Amino acid sequence: MKRRALLQALALAPLLAAGNGRVRAMPAQRVLRLGEPAGSPKRVFAAGAPAAVLIAALAPERLLGWPMRVAPEALALLPAPLRALPVVGRLAGRGSTVSLERLLAMQPDLVLDAGDFDANYRSSAERVWQQTGIPIELVAGRLPDHPAQLRHVGRLLGVAARGEALAQAAEAQLALVREVLAARPADARPTVYYGRGGDGLESGLAGSINTEVIEFCGGRNVAAAAGNGGLARVSLEQLLAWDPDVILTQDAAFAASAPQDPRWRSLRAVRSGRLHCAPTLPFGWLDGPPGINRLPGLAWLLARLHPGAAPALAPTVLHARIDALHRLLWGSRLPAGTADALERGR
Amino acid sequence: MRAGAVPRWAWHAGGWGLLLAMLLLAFAVGQFPVRPAMLLQALGSQLFGVGEPVPPTVHAALWHIRLPRALAAVLIGAVLSAAGAAYQAMFRNPLVSPDILGVSAGAGLGASLALFLGLPMLLVQGFAFAGGLAAVGLVCLVAALVRRHEPVLVLVLAGVAVSALLGAGISLFKLLADPYTQLPSITFWLLGGLNAVVADDLRVTAPLLLAGLLPLVLLRWRVNLLALGDEEASALGVAVVPLRWTLIAAATLCTAAAVSLAGIIGWVGLVVPHIARLLVGADFRRLLPASLLLGASFLLAADTLARTLAPIELPLGILTACVGVPCFLLVLARSGGRA
Amino acid sequence: MNAATPLLEARGLAIGHAGVALGAPLALSVQAGEVVCLLGPNGCGKTTLFRTLLGLLPAVAGEVRLHGRPLRGHDRAQRARLLGYVPQAAPLPFAWRVRELVAMGRAAHLGLLTMPGRTDEEIADACLHELGIAALSARTVDTLSGGERQLVLVARALAQQARVLVMDEPTASLDFGNQLRILDTVRALAGRGIGVLLSTHQPQHALQVADRIALMAGGSLQALGPAHAVATPERLAALYGVDAVRIAASLPVAGTPR
Helix, strand or coil: CHHHHHHHHHHHHHHHHHHCCCCCCCCHHHEEEECCCCCCCCCEEECCHHHHHHHHHHCHHHECCECCCCCHHHHHHCCHHHHCCCECCCCCHHHCCCCHHHHHHCCCCEEEEECCCCHHHHHHHHHHHHHHCCCEEEECCCHHHHHHHHHHHHHHHCCHHHHHHHHHHHHHHHHHHHHHHHHCCHHHCCEEEEEECCCCCEEECECCHHHHHHHHCCCEEHHHHHCECCEEECCHHHHHHHCCCEEEECCHHHHHHHHHCHHHHCCHHHHCCCEEECCCCCCCCCCCCCCHHHHHHHHHHHHHHCCCCCHHHCHHHHHHHHHHHHHHHHCCCCCHHHHHHHHHCC | CCHHHCCHHHHHHHHHHHHHHHHHHHHHCCCCCCCHHHHHHHHHHHHHCCCCCCCHHHHHHHHHHHHHHHHHHHHHHHHHHHHHHHHHHHCCCCCCCHHHHCHHHHHHHHHHHHHHCCCCHHHHHHHHHHHHHHHHHHHHHHHHHCCCCCHHHHHHHHHHHHHHHHHHHHHHHHHHCCCCCHHHHHHHHHHCCCCCCCHHHHHHHHHHHHHHHHHHHHCHHHHHHHCCCHHHHHHCCCCHHHHHHHHHHHHHHHHHHHHHHHCCCCCHHHHHHHHHHHHHCCCHHHHHHHHHHHHHHHHHHHHHHHHHCCCCCCCHHHHHHHHHHHHHHHHHHHHCCCC | CCCCCCCEEEEEEECEECCEECCCCEEEEECCCCEEEEECCCCCCHHHHHHHHCCCCCCCEEEEEECCEEHHHCCHHHHHHHEEEECCCCCCCCCCEHHHHHHHHHHHHCCCCCCCCHHHHHHHHHHHHHCCCHHHCCCEHHHCCHHHHHHHHHHHHHHCCCCEEEECCCCCCCCHHHHHHHHHHHHHHHHCCCEEEEECCCHHHHHHHCCEEEEEECCEEEEEEEHHHHCCHHHHHHHHCCCHHHHHHHCCCCCCCC
């Protein structure tokens, strides 16, 4: 079984490469295909949040259900077919919340998953395929691979044109990042702390996918000094010692309370107004889930980390750019509050 | 080592001295570098109004971050040890911890629920506190309804059963939680830690901790009598049932408050009373103050290690286990199984 | 209360659990300075009787009187000041020192929040001295032998300054020397004016130490009267279900000097 899957992946590689000579195709080891979808899948089950976001952007009418709870404010921004979808649970090895029988009952044509996967994950995917016979497609990759992911999944779902359009928009964002960073000297990279959780004292270590955007946009993650890995707790005293230039968060409550807290005000970043709360509608702009939802966040983050570094980062221009991307991705304009904040440069 | 060899005042001096030394050490070390001269300057200007005040960041690091955290560690360590010692006496078993009636499982469930619902941190603490009280209340209710010859055994069994049930509830929340946002929060809360303690938290929780400790301290001689067994104690003239409920209520109040503040910290309530018993003997009149002092120093030491060994926070529950388990095994081997 | 009022008295007492009586109602009394010994086979209800007399178990019918007043009329502390209990010496869960354990007997005389003071410590020391075990004062209870532990428990009951003591098989699992020591202590306490009710599985001990003996079987008393009149080989044979001749051979001769 494993050999067949690998052979299929390898066989597809030249096809992928030949698809569009202009850009990098998905490398063979980043795609795991188990089984063969018959024709173009009409009913797709998203195994996790990043995959759900992919499908919601590419072909919203194909999604069978949400693997996570989506807030009503977020649903209001998404295309109509997505608003009435039930929460069906995720498929994640031992951490699955959907039963295989329920999965079968939903009669999906394809199970799609996106994100990092290791040997353990791969083996549990194979197990699901053997038990249910439903084709599974695992698409790995981080931020730089998003254009290739969009093309690949677009082709898979039979919406290649849409996939191409989104991929080009993604490439435009990545190009902006390259352009801004190229103009910045290497030592002008600000130190950044990304605070998660209600008290802001949880962060991602070096190499964590949660803090990927920081390094990508030319910031230095202060928590990387603490080692490699996933998430960890930090103490405020440690933060005082690190004294980052910028503090990022996606938790609105924390962002509102920190400037009032005398302990947080001891930090330079809080005092100088460089504590930024990223929008989270319809999905987090920096993280949660770590998928293509981060594309609008790239430009936003660039403007916060390197203010005034390029004309493209001026508030009005930025607003227009992100609004256009938002409309392309989700078919709706930015919500009024976010648009307002962008326009004012906050 | 027999307790009678050293006079009582020496033990008190030793205990308080150790605590003060640990407190000074905790104040002096940390991830934010503060030179000794700066430290003295801070102490002088804040406490005695002598000398110039230190820079605001240093002031914040010392007085807003390190001091509340050290005080919290002192109070929580003292409370958990006292509760552990009281329960060990009440249940006539040196292997009992304050979690035996389910207070940690209940607090964990309350906190998991609050984190799952995305509530602010203050409500998470409140839910944890309420959960701890409710769990023990349920256990006592079950014990009161089941009329058997051995009320203490019924309490223990009900505690084990309710803890298991609530633990299953916690697991359920961990499964349903969003793995990117809520699950890490729940996991970190359950591992225990003092890195988020603020002076305001202390202002709210300290009265509860002290209110729970007070009955334990006042009634400490009577606790000896409970350890003799219900029948003997009753024959000696002790109102066993009201006394037991009072002690359980007091221990639960302060333990629930401690767990709501710091998460689930194990081993302190089990190991510290043992060590205290080795040092000062089994008489609860001396055992309780000894447990209080020793527990405060122990947790303060563990917390200081947790925040200085690595740039990231080591969960306190892990540290107390790593330090507590070898101590426990050592005590077990030396005493041959009986304290 | 006049000299004839028994310190501890059971009137028409039916003992049992959950309202079900074990046997017929019984009558028992203990006077000041008297030793009453309870004999009976395993399962005859001795433990139930003791627990009922001590107020630890409610009576199914009848009443227990302490110093002429019903037991229920005393509150627990009052009861403990008059009635003391010496349980069988079992290993204790914690290693208290002997002095501390004996001082626990003062609980009935102290307020809820009061701890033993100098007077109480002196009373405890005096009780230890009276029993000849003052040398054990600083030892911890886990280093004591069974007999020493039993004596310590007697000292604790003495510290209660109770007028009547109930002892549950004080000579059980003790060596010969310790058994004799306990019996001598019991007689000495009676000589001091304390009433003693004890149970034993050894009729020889009962005959040595008791003024009156009660025979118990099936939850009620079969006989109660002067020691040698009641504990005859025939009666004991009927009680224990053993051959009378065999019993006679193992008992001391009537009239052994005490």
